[in-house]
Amino acid sequence: MYTNGYIFRYAAIMVIIAAAVLSTAAMLLKPYQEKNVAIEKMGGILASAKIDGIETENTIEMFNKYVVEEMVVDQDGNVVESFKDGAKETAKAFNLNMKTELYKRSKGENYELPIYIIEKDGVKTYVFPLRGTGLWGPIWGNMALADDFKTVRGVTFDHKGETPGLGAEITTEAFKAQFEGKTIFDDKGKFTSIKVVKGGVRTLAADQQIHGVDAISGGTITSHGVDDMLKNVLESYLPYIKKEK
């Protein structure tokens, strides 16, 4: 028969060992995990600007090659910091936390957001990181605009835990490809964002179809999330875009 003292000692020693094992593992694996996250972020930025040939192994190199400038802009569209030389992953823009910055914006406080300028064959592309909420958790991505600050070059999306086969379909090529060539301003220069339309863009008026993409069947809430994210985040970049246009 086991005494209460034995049970308490057993439980105490067990949890201490488990805690030690887990924290050691977490500490040892952290550098690898952080590197993976950084590489993934770089890959997303490059992919949205349609840079081909990105592999996990060469992402950092490619990122340093094609990203010519990393900027931090504030709520009035002023460039706070411009990073051109040195290892690009050390820039302030790269390490800004979109979540806290967007939270500040929702509170009406001053915020700062990152922008990446990618140059390939003399053509400049401006990449705007995005962040919003899907059905089960955060969704994020990048939108690359041509240097007219109106036409979409490409987008990438990612998510923490959207439903595979439904909401998670936002990461598929088929969904992302729809954005290419769409515009976020109408002819009068009014901001329209890109709408994610349930029932398909063909249900929109003919002149609105250039500002919309098809939503995902079965992924309504995630589709709404993408729609809100685009509208909300692009709006917070508007001061800068208006200045540059």
Next chain:
Amino acid sequence: MSKETKEREPLFSPKNIKLITGPINLSNPITVQVLGICSALAVTAKLMPAIVMAISVMVVVAASNVLISFLRNGIPPRIRIIVQLVVIATMVILVDQVLKAFVYDVSKQLSVFVGLIITNCIIMGRLEAFAMSNKPWPAFLDGIGNSLGYGLILVVIAFVRELFGSGSLFGFPVIPQGLYDFGYVNNGLMILPPMALITVGVIIWIQRYYTRELIEDK
């Protein structure tokens, strides 16, 4: 415990082999014991996550079975469930962390489901039913056998669901475009959980039809 036979059993004796083959058919965790249904519904919309899930479960169930089997004589019965949970949770977190560090893409695909291995009834079921009263080596085989049985069903369901739900296997389209031109469409219901349950039901039906041992007397 004192009068254990000292005669060594061969590593792959018929009894031990049965620990592996049994759960694949006659005592399959999903179709016969009806355990681990929730994860079988959740991760089987595509083949790839189903396979990685099966491998992760195999690692967790085999490792926890062995560990619990080593500890079995010292575990106070009154807190044995807690001990089992701590072991499972530790293993699952380790698997999750390792996946994140070395196969990041796959770990992203599985997202929350790796964490949910903790709630997979198969694992605790095996610890409680087998590892608590058996030696480490049989416990290890039992873990492998059960996770193979689980993985097999997962892969079959995922194959059916991805083929008819998305028209692809491992993400590659396999249904010829010509068929779509004829008006064939992917069945959207296949990628929703209810259809997975129906698929499990059909598998159970087929299995019982062909396996005499499982047919119950009226």
